[in-house]
Amino acid sequence: MTNNRYVRTWIEDMKQLVCPADIIWIDGSEQQADLLRAEACRTGEMIKLNEDLLPGCYLHRTAVNDVARVEDRTFICTRRKEDAGTINNWMDPKECYEKLSRLFRNSYAGKPMYVIPYSMGPVGSEFSKIGIELTDSIYVVLNMLIMTRVGNDVLDALGDSPVFVKGLHATADCDPENRYICHFPEDDTIWSVNSAYGGNVLLGKKCFALRIASYLGKKEGWMAEHMLILGVEYPNGEIKYLSAAFPSACGKTNLAMLIPPESFRKKGFKVWTVGDDIAWIRIGEDGRLYAINPENGFFGVAPGTNSHSNPNALETTRRDCIFTNVCHNLENNTVWWEGLDDNPPVNAINWKGEPWDYRKYDKSDKINTSGAHPNSRFTAKAENCPCLSSEFNNPKGVPLSAIVFGGRRAKTAPLVYEARSWQHGTFVGSIMASETTAAAAGAIGVVRRDPMAMRPFIGYDAGDYFRHWLEMGKRIPTPPKIFHVNWFRTDSEGQFLWPGFGDNFRVLLWILARCEGTVDAVETPIGFLPNPEDIPSEGLEGVTEETIKDLLSVDRESWIADLENVREFYRMIGERVPCELHEELSDLEKRLQSAL
Numbered sequence: 001m002t003n004n005r006y007v008r009t010w011i012e013d014m015k016q017l018v019c020p021a022d023i024i025w026i027d028g029s030e031q032q033a034d035l036l037r038a039e040a041c042r043t044g045e046m047i048k049l050n051e052d053l054l055p056g057c058y059l060h061r062t063a064v065n066d067v068a069r070v071e072d073r074t075f076i077c078t079r080r081k082e083d084a085g086t087i088n089n090w091m092d093p094k095e096c097y098e099k100l101s102r103l104f105r106n107s108y109a110g111k112p113m114y115v116i117p118y119s120m121g122p123v124g125s126e127f128s129k130i131g132i133e134l135t136d137s138i139y140v141v142l143n144m145l146i147m148t149r150v151g152n153d154v155l156d157a158l159g160d161s162p163v164f165v166k167g168l169h170a171t172a173d174c175d176p177e178n179r180y181i182c183h184f185p186e187d188d189t190i191w192s193v194n195s196a197y198g199g200n201v202l203l204g205k206k207c208f209a210l211r212i213a214s215y216l217g218k219k220e221g222w223m224a225e226h227m228l229i230l231g232v233e234y235p236n237g238e239i240k241y242l243s244a245a246f247p248s249a250c251g252k253t254n255l256a257m258l259i260p261p262e263s264f265r266k267k268g269f270k271v272w273t274v275g276d277d278i279a280w281i282r283i284g285e286d287g288r289l290y291a292i293n294p295e296n297g298f299f300g301v302a303p304g305t306n307s308h309s310n311p312n313a314l315e316t317t318r319r320d321c322i323f324t325n326v327c328h329n330l331e332n333n334t335v336w337w338e339g340l341d342d343n344p345p346v347n348a349i350n351w352k353g354e355p356w357d358y359r360k361y362d363k364s365d366k367i368n369t370s371g372a373h374p375n376s377r378f379t380a381k382a383e384n385c386p387c388l389s390s391e392f393n394n395p396k397g398v399p400l401s402a403i404v405f406g407g408r409r410a411k412t413a414p415l416v417y418e419a420r421s422w423q424h425g426t427f428v429g430s431i432m433a434s435e436t437t438a439a440a441a442g443a444i445g446v447v448r449r450d451p452m453a454m455r456p457f458i459g460y461d462a463g464d465y466f467r468h469w470l471e472m473g474k475r476i477p478t479p480p481k482i483f484h485v486n487w488f489r490t491d492s493e494g495q496f497l498w499p500g501f502g503d504n505f506r507v508l509l510w511i512l513a514r515c516e517g518t519v520d521a522v523e524t525p526i527g528f529l530p531n532p533e534d535i536p537s538e539g540l541e542g543v544t545e546e547t548i549k550d551l552l553s554v555d556r557e558s559w560i561a562d563l564e565n566v567r568e569f570y571r572m573i574g575e576r577v578p579c580e581l582h583e584e585l586s587d588l589e590k591r592l593q594s595a596l
């Protein structure tokens with residue numbers, strides 16, 4: 001509890017609105033968490049898994065209609081519509097508070113209100129920000145306990161300050177027709193109602209650490225980005241850090257926890273994980289960019305995670321983990337998901353809670369025939385990750401040598417290229433595109449523009465966001481270099497050309513060598529590409545020189561065709577797209593045309 005009058009007044013107001021039976025302050029203690037786990041098991045909200053095989057692990061299933069973020073029901077509520085921008089949904093704040101108040105009213109009746117004080121970032125770091133989430137869901141509490149730093153020390157750090165993000169969540173009837181995820185950046189407020197799924201309700205994550213934080217970053221001169229952060233350790237012990245923005249379900253967790261190919265491991269190369277989803281980035285005293293991961297755990301995609309693709313992630317989920325919407329293996333009370341191994345359980349319950357027959361699995365209808373939902377997730381503690389960086393809790397963050405953008409593109413984008421400058425790199429980020437995935441409700445596999453992998457997460461106008469990138473660039477004395485990667489290029493049969501996963505390390509080495517100035521590159525119309533022989537290929541199986549050349553080829557016709565779509569996207573964002581980016585676009589077009 002706290003005597004902070006801003007906190008107390010706000011909670012009192014919210015109490016009047018949602019009418020809980022009781023108020024429970026979450027103190028971050030293991031003792032209290034244990035009581036909540038026991039309560040959740042008693043009501044069936046969670047299932048305790050096999051203590052010998054998965055100690056401290058639980059299974060939870062959300063409602064069948066509540067399995068991913070809902071972008072069409074996500075709103076940015078600024079007083080002036082134009083400040084929310086054209087690609088965000090907007091509602092007038094007053095209207096929104098009124099509309100949602102009707103949905104929140106009495107919604108906690110008979111249930112306790114859990115008060116979760118949490119810090120995004122190490123408690124007390126100058127990077128860090130405090131939030132308080134009110135929720136009626138034990139599942140939310142237990143996830144927040146893993147994903148953020150929760151407890152009384154957060155209230156101590158807050159002291160008498162009025163500066164904290166006020167999050168109100170109610171599961172209510174979980175009615176998709178009345179589901180709203182609303183952000184009031186001008187009030188440091190988030191209201192989420194009628195969902196109980198991950199990104200919609202763990203308000204510290206996308207709602208605060210990206211949508212609200214991106215707005216604060218613009219105001220205060222820093223950046224909140226949808227980026228992993230990792231360190232590459234060289235055989236001499238030196239560690240270089242980079243951050244990378246890929247859209248949802250496009251490989252951030254996998255890259256962040258990468259294990260280098262054997263030949264590199266033998267030489268002493270290692271990868272250390274700082275973060276897998278979100279980076280808060282500031283200019284350091286030495287003129288470089290520094291990044292922290294504001295989270296304290298991983299809310300990772302389960303399907304496809306296995307002992308070959310991502311052994312570190314798998315290991316991280318083997319204790320103290322909450323699994324959401326995976327398949328329940330009744331043979332030994334453990335969990336399973338597509339891509340874990342080749343032995344689907346015979347006696348099993350699918351993500352919907354029904355008996356499941358693995359023989360009926362049909363790749364073209366995954367939602368209805370798979371054991372685990374394609375967007376099923378694990379919530380795991382960062383401290384359980386075998387490759388967690390020793391800098392994870394460093395309040396100053398880690399210095400960035402490179403920023404990497406990447407998407408899921410079957411064609412067009414090459415394996416890797418380097419931007420010509422910070423401004424050109426901002427342009428490269430702004431024209432990113434990717435095939436949509438199961439992480440958000442809606443069609444899957446459709447190419448859409450997703451600038452900086454932030455399209456669903458920019459808390460203000462996208463044109464102003466690009467402007468902020470350009471302005472930051474002018475203020476950074478020693479900016480990192482900017483790159484673009486694509487692990488997902490396919491051949492004519494739709495097979496991935498690049499093995500990906502651990503082998504992506506080879507591309508990271510080229511990127512860092514470019515930052516050190518120790519390797520040459522080929523100048524092309526889109527930027528600098530590797531000489532094929534400079535992608536280290538020792539021990540790289542099944543990839544011929546021809547394939548590497550293919551992966552690095554730039555098809556000018558398809559780039560020119562793509563630029564038409566970029567132009568349309570810029571038009572859609574509207575007049576606040578900086579003229580520098582329009583210039584970059586026409587320069588790129590000229591370079592592509594003249595090379596034809």
Ligand code: GTP
Binds near residue numbers: 277303439487501504
């Ligand atoms: P969010 O948590 O939604 O932000 O996702 P993420 O960006 O962390 O994605 P994640 O690492 O969980 O990967 C999502 C999917 O992409 C999984 O099915 C992976 O198996 C697949 N994937 C990741 N890296 C690679 C790669 O290098 N190559 C290929 N072909 N697939 C990959």
Ligand code: SPV
Binds near residue numbers: 069248
């Ligand atoms: C994403 O969709 O990018 C995620 C999962 O990381 S969620 O927390 O649901 O947003």
Ligand code: MN
Binds near residue numbers: 226247248249277
């Ligand atoms: Mn994400």
